[in-house]
Amino acid sequence: MVEMKVKILSNGPYIVTGNIPLYKIVMVSDEKGHATKFKKKETISHSSKYSLCRCGNSKNKPFCDGIHAHSDFNGEEIASKNIYKEKTRIFETDRYKLIDAIELCDHSRFCLREGGIRNLIKKGDFKSIAIAKKEAALCPSGRLLLWDKEKNISTEKTFDKEIVLIYDDEMNCEGPIWLKGKIPLESSNQELYEIRNRVTLCRCGKSKNKPFCDGNHWMDPEIEEKFRKKWDLD
Ligand code: FES
Numbered sequence: 001m002v003e004m005k006v007k008i009l010s011n012g013p014y015i016v017t018g019n020i021p022l023y024k025i026v027m028v029s030d031e032k033g034h035a036t037k038f039k040k041k042e043t044i045s046h047s048s049k050y051s052l053c054r055c056g057n058s059k060n061k062p063f064c065d066g067i068h069a070h071s072d073f074n075g076e077e078i079a080s081k082n083i084y085k086e087k088t089r090i091f092e093t094d095r096y097k098l099i100d101a102i103e104l105c106d107h108s109r110f111c112l113r114e115g116g117i118r119n120l121i122k123k124g125d126f127k128s129i130a131i132a133k134k135e136a137a138l139c140p141s142g143r144l145l146l147w148d149k150e151k152n153i154s155t156e157k158t159f160d161k162e163i164v165l166i167y168d169d170e171m172n173c174e175g176p177i178w179l180k181g182k183i184p185l186e187s188s189n190q191e192l193y194e195i196r197n198r199v200t201l202c203r204c205g206k207s208k209n210k211p212f213c214d215g216n217h218w219m220d221p222e223i224e225e226k227f228r229k230k231w232d233l234d
Contacts, residue, residue: 002048004161006179006201008211010188011075012054013064014201019048020183021162022062027108029170034113037138041164052163052177056205062165062177077187079103079209082194084142096121096129097147098136106176106200107215108166110138117144140166140178141213142198156197166200171223176200176213185211 004018016022023041030036044062051064055073058065068075080086083101091098098121111117113135120132136146137155146155159181166175178200179185185193185201193199199212206216218224 003184005184005186006163007186008054008075008077008188009051011073012068012188013051014054014177014211015049015051016046016163017049021160022046022050023162023164024167025164025178026167026169027175029109030113032113033109033170035109035138035170036113044165053203054201054205054211056203061174062203073205075188075205075210077210079193079212081187081191083212084194084196091118091121092149093121093124095124095148095150096132097149099145099147101143103209103214104141104143104200104212105215106141106143106166106213107218108138108140108168108175108200111135111144117146121146140164140176140198141200142196159197165203168217171218171226173217173220173223174204175217177203187211 002018004020007015009015022044024044025041026039027035028037028039052062053064054075055068057067057071083104088099088101114120114131117132117135120128133146133155136144137157161181161183164178166178168175180198182195182197184195201211202213204217206219207214
């Protein structure tokens with residue numbers, strides 16, 4: 001049996017082996033532009049081994065068509081192999097601990113509604129905590145993990161191994177590739193990244209934290225303008 005794995009090629013695509021199921025999913029946002037949930041995922045047909053575009057220029061997305069070889073795509077991997085172990089910040093109250101790996105943020109905005117996850121945790125009432133738990137659990141990048149210190153449990157869900165392409169209708173753009181269920185991710189120099197339950201990979205080619213998405217798929221003047229208007233930024 002072929003191992004389920006994602007292997008990164010130097011300045012090239014993600015090579016997926018082991019017949020990992022592939023889906024598309026769309027984020028749903030509220031009137032303020034904060035993401036609240038996902039729509040039902042759609043299946044994308046694929047072979048048992050497939051390659052996913054990493055440079056953002058393929059004419060056969062989400063699959064690679066080899067165009068990276070004819071462009072100036074720089075796929076250099078600069079992210080830490082151990083982000084969660086080494087680079088998290090802690091925010092806590094007597095009852096809850098929020099573990100935050102900020103450099104994994106993929107701008108999916110699940111943690112912003114109802115005043116934001118920190119304010120909700122600070123409030124601490126039943127309803128606020130229920131929303132905070134949802135926000136932490138929905139974050140596809142796995143940036144956020146919420147611990148209940150009294151019960152010693154986290155908001156982490158168990159996922160099957162699957163790959164999901166995120167679409168952001170609100171911002172009218174393609175989001176990252178979501179690896180779910182502890183899929184091993186191997187760098188172009190054969191090192192394994194920390195195996196995590198959820199992680200988001202760049203598929204636009206613009207991330208400054210490759211191979212992970214850093215939200216730079218928003219880097220389009222039209223999208224940025226929309227973002228600024230929505231959140232009243234100057
Ligand atoms: S897909 Fe998010 S930065 Fe490239």
